[in-house]
Amino acid sequence: MQRRVTGLTAAVAALSMTALLAGCGGDSGDSGDVTLKLVAADYGDSSTNSSKKYWAALTKKFEAENPNIKVDVSVYSWTDVDRKVKEMVKDGNAPDLAQIGAYADYAAQDKLYSADDLLSIPTQADFLAPLSKAGEVNRVQYGMPFAASTRLLFYNEKLFKSAGIKPPQSWSELQSAAQKLKSRGVKIPFALPLGPEEAQAETMQWLLSGGGGYTDNVDSYAIDSKQNISTFEWLKDELVGKGLTGPTAPAELDRAEAFAAFTRGDVGMLNGHPTLMQMSAKKGLKYGMVPMPGINGKAQSTMGVADWMMAFKQNGNRKEIGDFLDFVYSKKNVLDFSREYDLLPVTTSASQEMAGDKKDAAKLGEFLKELPTSQLYPVGKVSWAQVSVQVKKYIGKTVGPNGNPKAILGQIESKAAAEENAQ
Structure with a gap:
C-alpha cells in the first residue's frame, strides 16, 4: 500500500532526497546519474590540437560504456588552469578531478582521495615507479601522473x-x-x-x-x-x-x-x-x-617532469571517479594522448608499446630510455x-x-x- 507523505514526514523526505542528489553530483534527478566535473590543462598550441578535442573523444567513449556517469570537462591554458582550480577550491566548489601542475598543497589540506581509494590494482601498479613515488606525500600517493617528459x-x-x-x-x-x-x-x-x-x-x-x-x-x-x-x-x-x-x-x-x-x-x-x-x-x-x-x-x-591528475573528496563521487580514471589510464588512451602531444606515457604498458613501435621509437625513443631512472622535482613537498x-x-x-x-x-x-x- 502506498503511503501518503505529509507534514514533517514530507520535509524529512525532501531533505533526504536533497542529500542524495548532492552525493551524486547534484544533477542526477531520479535516475541516479552522476556528473563528474573535470578541470584540465590545454596541451595544444592552437584550436586545431586543443586538449578539448582529446577529452571530448575520450568522454564520449566512456559515457557510452558507463551511461550513468557523465563527465563535464573544462579546459584552460596553463597560464590559467592552476589559478582556476585554486579559486574553485577556495570558493567551496572543488571539481571532482583536476589535471594540473601540482597536488601537494591540496593533499596536505586533506582534500584529495588517495590513489588507493580510487584506482584498481592493475591501474595503479602500471604507473612508472619514479612517477608514482613523486606523487606521494608521507608515502601515500595522491598525485597520479598524467603526462611526463625528460631532458x-x-x-x-x-x-x-x-x-x-x-x-x-x-x-x-x-x-x-x-x-x-x-x-x-x-x-x-x-x-x-x-x-x-x-x-x-x-x-x-x-x-x-x-x-x-x-x-x-x-x-x-x-x-x-x-x-x-x-x-x-x-x-x-x-x-x-x-x-x-x-x-x-x-x-x-x-x-x-x-x-x-x-x-x-x-x-x-x-x-x-x-x-x-x-x-x-x-x-x-x-x-x-x-x-x-x-x-x-x-x-x-636525468630530470623527469610530470603533470598531475588529482581527485577531490568534496563531492563524494569516489566510485565513479575511480571508474573514470581506470578508463583514462587504459593503455590505448595513454598512448593516444602521448602521441598527440609528443609526451611520454606515464604507464609501463604504454611505454613498452611505444618503445616497440618504430615510428614512436624514432621520435621519442631516447627520451623513453631516460624516464625509468629519471628524478623529478620534490613536488610532494608543499x-x-x-x-x-x-x-x-x-x-x-x-x-x-x-x-x-x-x-x-x-x-x-x-x-x-x-x-x-x-x-
Missing part, C-alpha cells in the same frame, strides 16, 4: 659536423666542444637559460649531472651540498667565465628564447625536451640528441612551490661575474628549510 642534450648537427665535433659525454668534452664552436664564430656555443621562466629545470639538470640534486637520500633539502656547489662553480668558471654561453647573461636568458635561438641556428648545444623537436622540424634544422653529460661521463640520471620561486629568482646570480655559488646556494637552502618547517 636530453640537443646539438646542431651542421655546426658539429663542420667543426669535426662528436657529441659530448662528459663535462670536459662539453667544454671542449663549446670552445671549438666559439672559435668558429658560433654565437651561443652552449645556451644556459637560468632566467626566471624555468630556471628550476635547467638547475636541476645540472645538479643531477654533478651527482647532486635538490634533496638528499632521505628527501630533505640539500641545495647547498658539496656536489651542488662544485657544479655551479664549474659552470661559473669553465663555461660562463670562458665566454662559452653567448652574449646574454644566463640570469637573463629564458628557455623560450634559448629554444628560439637554437631553431635559428645560433646555438650549438642546450638542454631540451620533446617540444624542441617540433620547433626544430618546423624550421628545417637538423639536430641530434644525447643523454646529459656528467662530470666524468654520462650523468647517472614547500616546493616557494622554493622553486627562490631558485628562479637567485640561481642565475651564481654564475655572474661576481657570483658566489656557495653563498647563494646556502641562501636558497636556508629559505627552503624555513618553508619546510613552516608547513
Whole structure:
C-alpha cells in the first residue's frame, strides 16, 4: 500500500532526497546519474590540437560504456588552469578531478582521495615507479601522473659536423666542444637559460649531472651540498667565465628564447625536451640528441617532469571517479594522448608499446630510455612551490661575474628549510 507523505514526514523526505542528489553530483534527478566535473590543462598550441578535442573523444567513449556517469570537462591554458582550480577550491566548489601542475598543497589540506581509494590494482601498479613515488606525500600517493617528459642534450648537427665535433659525454668534452664552436664564430656555443621562466629545470639538470640534486637520500633539502656547489662553480668558471654561453647573461636568458635561438641556428648545444623537436622540424634544422653529460661521463640520471591528475573528496563521487580514471589510464588512451602531444606515457604498458613501435621509437625513443631512472622535482613537498620561486629568482646570480655559488646556494637552502618547517 502506498503511503501518503505529509507534514514533517514530507520535509524529512525532501531533505533526504536533497542529500542524495548532492552525493551524486547534484544533477542526477531520479535516475541516479552522476556528473563528474573535470578541470584540465590545454596541451595544444592552437584550436586545431586543443586538449578539448582529446577529452571530448575520450568522454564520449566512456559515457557510452558507463551511461550513468557523465563527465563535464573544462579546459584552460596553463597560464590559467592552476589559478582556476585554486579559486574553485577556495570558493567551496572543488571539481571532482583536476589535471594540473601540482597536488601537494591540496593533499596536505586533506582534500584529495588517495590513489588507493580510487584506482584498481592493475591501474595503479602500471604507473612508472619514479612517477608514482613523486606523487606521494608521507608515502601515500595522491598525485597520479598524467603526462611526463625528460631532458636530453640537443646539438646542431651542421655546426658539429663542420667543426669535426662528436657529441659530448662528459663535462670536459662539453667544454671542449663549446670552445671549438666559439672559435668558429658560433654565437651561443652552449645556451644556459637560468632566467626566471624555468630556471628550476635547467638547475636541476645540472645538479643531477654533478651527482647532486635538490634533496638528499632521505628527501630533505640539500641545495647547498658539496656536489651542488662544485657544479655551479664549474659552470661559473669553465663555461660562463670562458665566454662559452653567448652574449646574454644566463640570469637573463629564458628557455623560450634559448629554444628560439637554437631553431635559428645560433646555438650549438642546450638542454631540451620533446617540444624542441617540433620547433626544430618546423624550421628545417637538423639536430641530434644525447643523454646529459656528467662530470666524468654520462650523468647517472636525468630530470623527469610530470603533470598531475588529482581527485577531490568534496563531492563524494569516489566510485565513479575511480571508474573514470581506470578508463583514462587504459593503455590505448595513454598512448593516444602521448602521441598527440609528443609526451611520454606515464604507464609501463604504454611505454613498452611505444618503445616497440618504430615510428614512436624514432621520435621519442631516447627520451623513453631516460624516464625509468629519471628524478623529478620534490613536488610532494608543499614547500616546493616557494622554493622553486627562490631558485628562479637567485640561481642565475651564481654564475655572474661576481657570483658566489656557495653563498647563494646556502641562501636558497636556508629559505627552503624555513618553508619546510613552516608547513
